[in-house]
Amino acid sequence: MPKGEEAVKVLGVWASPFVMRARIALNMKSVKYEFLQENLGSKSQLLLQSNPVHKKVPVLIHEHKPVCESLIIVEYVDQVFSSGPSILPSDPYDRAIARFWAAYLDDKWYPTLKAMAGAKGEKEIKVVIQQVEEGLALLEDAYNKISKGKPFFAGDRIGYLDIAFGCFLGWTRVTETVTGTALIDEFKTPGLAKWAEKFCEDDAVKPVMPETKKLVEFFHVIRAKFGGSA
C-alpha cells in the first residue's frame, strides 16, 4: 500500500453534508478509504472512542489516529496527502477569505437552513426563508468576487470553499422541495446556480453527493420520528 495510506477510515453517515466534505477531500487526493456507516441512534464504540468530546461524525482515522471536525479533516488531508491538487489556496489572503466564508457557512448560514425544517406556520417559515435568502445573497456576492470569472470559488478546480459550501446543496434542494421555494436558481442567484451544477458534476463529488429524492425520503422519516421538528 502506498505510504501514508494504510487503513484510512471515515466514520460517517451518507446523509451528512459534513461527512461529505471529508470524502470529497479524500477523493480529490485519490486516497482509498473504508467508509464505516454509523447508526446515529446507537453509536459505535469506535466513534465514541475516537471522538469522546462530541461523539459526532465525521471522524477520519489515519494511521490509527482520529481527526475530528469536517473542515479540520479537509485541512489535514490537504497537508498529509501530496497526490492530487491542493485543496486550500496557497496565497495567505485567499486562504483567509476561504476560511472566513467557511466559518460563516457553519456558524451563520447553515443554522438558518436547518431552521427551515423545524419552522411551523406561514409566518415563521417566511421569516426563516428570508434569513436563508439574505445569506445566499451574501454568498452570491462572495462567489462573484472570489471566483473572478472562473467556475469555482477556488478557480478552475474545486477547492476548500467549494467543498465547504457545496456539501449543503443536497439539503438545500430538500428544503426547496419541501417548502416549494426556490433558493439557489438562475434568477435569484445566477452565479451560484451555475456553480452548483458544475460542483455536482465534479468527479470527486459525484460519488458522494446523495440523491435529492433519497434525502427527501430521509427528511420525512426524521420529521415523523421527531414529531415535526428536525
Add this chain to the structure above:
Amino acid sequence: MDEVKLLGFWASPFVHRVIWALKLKGVKYEYSEEDLTNKSELLLKSNPVHEKVPVLIHGDKAISESSVILEYIEQVWPQNPLFPKDAYERALSRFWINFASDVGMIFRSFYLSKEENREKSRREVIQVLQIVEEQALKDKNFFGGDNIGMLDIIYGSIPHWFEALEESVGVKVIDPNALPRLYAWAQRFKQIPVINHDLPPYQDLLLHMKRVRQRLISQPPNSSA
C-alpha cells in the same frame, strides 16, 4: 513591507489574541481603537458581514474573525511558530481552537445566569473546563508545551477576563481545588511579559463587564448584544 493595522476594542479578549500573536512574532502594527457604539467607516467597510473587531488590515487586505486572522498571521510571519509542525498535532490544535467557542458559550450563559440557574451554570463551566484541562492542557506548563502556542493565546481569555467575569457575577469558579492545572497555567500565562504588558487594566475591565452585564440582563430575551 505592507503596513499592518489592527482595529480593536480595549476590553475584547478576541482582539488581544491578535495583539499577542503579532507581538510574539515581532510584527510592527498600528492599533486603532474602535468606539463600538459608533463604528468607524473603516471598520464597516472592512468587515461588512459582521461589523466586528478584531479586523487585521494588511496593506489593502482586510481579514476578519480572530481564528482566521491568527491562521493568516501564522502563514505570513512564520517566525516563532505558534502551531505545531506535525499535521496531526496541528489538527488537534485546531480541534481545541474550535472547542473554545463551545467554552465561550458556556461562559456567556454563566455571565448572564439568573440566581436560580447560577449553580447549574457554574457546574457546567467547571465541567467544560475540566475537559480542557484533562485533554488539552494535561500536565504541560502551557498548552503549547514548554512555551506558549496558539492554544494558550486562544484560551488566554480565561486568566484575567474570566476572573473579571466571575467577579461581576459574584461567584468564583476557577480555583486551585476545582481546576488545579488550569489555575496554575492561568497564573503562569499572566506572568509572560508579552501577555502581561498588554492586559487591559483589571479594574476598568471589571467595571466594563459589570456594566455590560447589567445592560444585557435588563434587555428582553432574544435581543442581540
